[in-house]
Amino acid sequence: MVLEASVKHAALCEAISPWIDPIELNSEKAKSLKEDFKKHIEPDKNFGILGPSHIERITSHIESYENNPNAISFRMLLVTLATDEDQLNRNDLDIPNAISHPVTGYPGWTILSTENQSKILEFANDFVLKVVPGRNAIERLQAGIITIPEIPGYKAIELLYLRVPQAIEDFLSTVWEEWAPVVVSYPDYGNVESQELQKELIRIAHQKAPISIAASISEIVRLENERYGRISILDKIRNIHDNSIDDALVKHLKDQSMKLESMDKILEYLLKHDVIVFPVRPYWTKRV
Numbered sequence: 001m002v003l004e005a006s007v008k009h010a011a012l013c014e015a016i017s018p019w020i021d022p023i024e025l026n027s028e029k030a031k032s033l034k035e036d037f038k039k040h041i042e043p044d045k046n047f048g049i050l051g052p053s054h055i056e057r058i059t060s061h062i063e064s065y066e067n068n069p070n071a072i073s074f075r076m077l078l079v080t081l082a083t084d085e086d087q088l089n090r091n092d093l094d095i096p097n098a099i100s101h102p103v104t105g106y107p108g109w110t111i112l113s114t115e116n117q118s119k120i121l122e123f124a125n126d127f128v129l130k131v132v133p134g135r136n137a138i139e140r141l142q143a144g145i146i147t148i149p150e151i152p153g154y155k156a157i158e159l160l161y162l163r164v165p166q167a168i169e170d171f172l173s174t175v176w177e178e179w180a181p182v183v184v185s186y187p188d189y190g191n192v193e194s195q196e197l198q199k200e201l202i203r204i205a206h207q208k209a210p211i212s213i214a215a216s217i218s219e220i221v222r223l224e225n226e227r228y229g230r231i232s233i234l235d236k237i238r239n240i241h242d243n244s245i246d247d248a249l250v251k252h253l254k255d256q257s258m259k260l261e262s263m264d265k266i267l268e269y270l271l272k273h274d275v276i277v278f279p280v281r282p283y284w285t286k287r288v
Contacts, residue, residue, distance in 0.1 A: 054085040071149035081108035100189030103159040124156035138185040176208035181216040206240040214244035230261040
């Protein structure tokens with residue numbers, strides 16, 4: 001209808017002529033339209049680059065920690081390492097990856113120079129030695145709070161174990177006594193490699209600070225039973241055992257608030273380690 005009307009109306013014909021007039025294949029007009037079209041279909045080389053590159057961001061956080069070593073700057077360094085470049089460009093920090101996977105598997109770790117990896121290992125060692133976990137670290141970790149300094153502290157211990165295991169072997173017992181509650185209570189985020197690493201770190205912590213580990217296990221049993229009516233901590237400690245752990249668990253069997261499912265788990269652990277208990281109503285007693 002528009003084409004028919006344009007035959008009778010000069011103004012309309014002039015208005016639509018750019019769309020309907022024939023264009024010769026190799027004419028200047030054709031070349032001009034082709035260039036315009038290419039601008040639309042070819043992505044801008046700068047599209048999506050919202051800031052510094054991944055390595056530049058990591059280097060910036062390394063310098064930040066060097067200038068002002070603290071829990072916040074170390075945590076930001078780890079989160080930046082854990083986030084890939086596309087996510088960083090969208091300002092989408094990959095906190096789940098940071099807390100659930102080993103540092104050596106972070107996207108940023110794999111692109112670092114040996115020099116910068118060594119710096120971060122020094123930071124990790126420095127962090128563990130200088131930061132003291134809070135008294136309520138177990139409760140905060142069990143509650144899933146991820147902004148606390150115990151999170152980067154645990155990742156620091158994990159990283160040292162993977163790259164310079166002698167460093168954590170050389171920690172004084174007092175350091176292990178402080179960090180043992182964090183090592184044993186760090187949440188399980190479902191990554192199999194991290195689960196196995198934690199069991200090994202718990203084994204080492206138990207060697208270095210057995211009393212602290214036993215007390216921590218006891219506290220976690222209490223919290224898990226209270227919150228969930230069942231306990232999972234004993235799955236993490238199947239490879240460690242001593243009388244302090246036995247005594248702590250037997251005391252929980254005497255606790256009238258202990259749910260049946262929790263008691264079953266405790267009995268399973270004790271029996272696996274040949275600890276015989278028998279009921280004396282309303283309590284359970286360890287047979288010596």
